Amino acid sequence: MLFPVRDNRAVYHERRNTLLKKIKSLHPHLNSGKILLFSNFSREQERFNQDGTFLYFSGVQEPGSLLLIDWNGQTTLYIPNTEGYRNKWIESALEATPEQAEQVGVDSIELLGKKIHGYELAPFFSYDDYESLIATVQNDLSSGCQFFICNPESQKAYFEQRFAVQRLIDFVPALAASVKDISGLVADMRMIKSSFEIDMMYNAIDITATAHDGAISMIADGRMESEVQAAVEYVFTMSGATPAFPTIVGAGQNSTVLHYTSNNKLLADGELVVVDCGARANGYCADITRTYPISGKFSPRQKEIYQIVLDCQEYIAELAQPGMWLVNKDKPEQSLTHLAQQFFARHGLEKYFIHGIGHFLGMDAHDVGDISRPLEEGCVITIEPGLYIPEEQIGIRIEDNYWIVVGGAVCLSEALQKSVSDVERAMKKQ
Numbered sequence: 001m002l003f004p005v006r007d008n009r010a011v012y013h014e015r016r017n018t019l020l021k022k023i024k025s026l027h028p029h030l031n032s033g034k035i036l037l038f039s040n041f042s043r044e045q046e047r048f049n050q051d052g053t054f055l056y057f058s059g060v061q062e063p064g065s066l067l068l069i070d071w072n073g074q075t076t077l078y079i080p081n082t083e084g085y086r087n088k089w090i091e092s093a094l095e096a097t098p099e100q101a102e103q104v105g106v107d108s109i110e111l112l113g114k115k116i117h118g119y120e121l122a123p124f125f126s127y128d129d130y131e132s133l134i135a136t137v138q139n140d141l142s143s144g145c146q147f148f149i150c151n152p153e154s155q156k157a158y159f160e161q162r163f164a165v166q167r168l169i170d171f172v173p174a175l176a177a178s179v180k181d182i183s184g185l186v187a188d189m190r191m192i193k194s195s196f197e198i199d200m201m202y203n204a205i206d207i208t209a210t211a212h213d214g215a216i217s218m219i220a221d222g223r224m225e226s227e228v229q230a231a232v233e234y235v236f237t238m239s240g241a242t243p244a245f246p247t248i249v250g251a252g253q254n255s256t257v258l259h260y261t262s263n264n265k266l267l268a269d270g271e272l273v274v275v276d277c278g279a280r281a282n283g284y285c286a287d288i289t290r291t292y293p294i295s296g297k298f299s300p301r302q303k304e305i306y307q308i309v310l311d312c313q314e315y316i317a318e319l320a321q322p323g324m325w326l327v328n329k330d331k332p333e334q335s336l337t338h339l340a341q342q343f344f345a346r347h348g349l350e351k352y353f354i355h356g357i358g359h360f361l362g363m364d365a366h367d368v369g370d371i372s373r374p375l376e377e378g379c380v381i382t383i384e385p386g387l388y389i390p391e392e393q394i395g396i397r398i399e400d401n402y403w404i405v406v407g408g409a410v411c412l413s414e415a416l417q418k419s420v421s422d423v424e425r426a427m428k429k430q
C-alpha cells in the first residue's frame, strides 16, 4: 500500500541541517557556501523516477528542479517555469508561491528562469531557462561562495546531472573552480536508516513478498517467464508501487544468468525458475529473490544445491553485524563475501558463486554506501548467495533484506517462505 501523505518537513529540515554541519566541520575556514542539489530530469513517454538524494533532502517529486541550501540552512527550491503548461499535460506541478513553499517545507520556491519550451526541462537547458539561478550563482561567486554538489550513483542520473553542472559552468565559467563534491558525505548519511525509513522498507518488502506469492500462482509448465513477471508487476501496480529494477524471471538455463531480463522463454517441469524482484514504494526499495521448482517439487539434486545456498545465507546472516564488511579482501575473516566463498568451498562449489554476497538497499535497489567501511548499526543490506551451474541448468539464488542492528542483523523479509518444504507447500496450495 501507499502510505497516506505524512508531514515529513521536519525530517527533511533536520537532514539538511545535519549535512550542512558535516560540511562546515570539514571546512572550518570557509565562511560562505551553498549546497546545490539537482533533481532528476523527466523525459516525455518515460516514467519519472526522482533522484534518491534529492528526495532524501526535500521529499519533492518535481523533475528538472534544484535545491539550493545556504550557509544558514535557508533553502530555496528552484522549479522550471512552465507557466502552468505542465499541469495541463502531466500532473499538478508546484508553483512558486509562499503557500507552496510552506507546504513543501522550504523557505521559498523560485522559478529557474524564463518560460521554458514545453512542459519539461532537459539537462541541456538554455541560458533563459536558468536565467534567475544563473544570476544568483554569479552573484554568490563574486563573494567567494563555494558550491557543494553531489554525483548520483545511477548511471543515467549521473550523466544527466554532470551534464547539467557542466551546462551551468558553460554559462558561469567561474563556477568550475568553486565546486566541491559531497557525494561521500551524503552516502554516509543515507547509509544509516532511521526507524521511519525501516517502516518504509518493511512496506516495500511486504509488497514484494505478496508479489512472490503472485509469481508462485503463475508458475507452471507451459507458462511464459513473462507471465510470471506480469504477476509480480500486477501486485506492484495494484499496490501503488513500481519495479525498483527490471524484474528477473529466469527459467532453466536462464536461471544461471544473473541479470537475465528478456523473460521470454517457456517454463518447463523439471526446471528451476529464479524470480528476483523488488517494489519501490514511497521512495524505498525491496530486493528479494526466490528460486522455485516449476513442477512444484525440487529434484534430489536441485534440493541438495538449494539447501547449500540456504545454509550459506543463514550462516552469513548469523555473522552479519556492525564491524563486518560486505567485502574486504584484506580482512577475509570479516568479509561476508569471502566467508560465503569459503562456505561454498567446503562443498567444492566455490567456482559457481560468481558475485558478491550483497549490497546496500534503500532509496535505490543498489543503494549508496561506502563498501570500504565496515557495516554499521542502521545499515540495510541484502544477503543473496547463489550457485550457478550452467552444465546442469541449475541456477539458485536466495536473497533477503537485513537491517544491521547492535550485535546482529534482523531479516526484514523473513515472512516470505524459503525452506524447501515451505516453498513446495506454498506451490501446492496455488
Ligand code: GLY
Residues within 6 Å of the ligand: 245, 276, 277, 287, 288, 359
Ligand atoms: N536483485 C538484483 C541485484 O541485486 O543485482
Ligand code: MN
Residues within 6 Å of the ligand: 287, 359, 382, 384, 399
Ligand atoms: Mn540484490
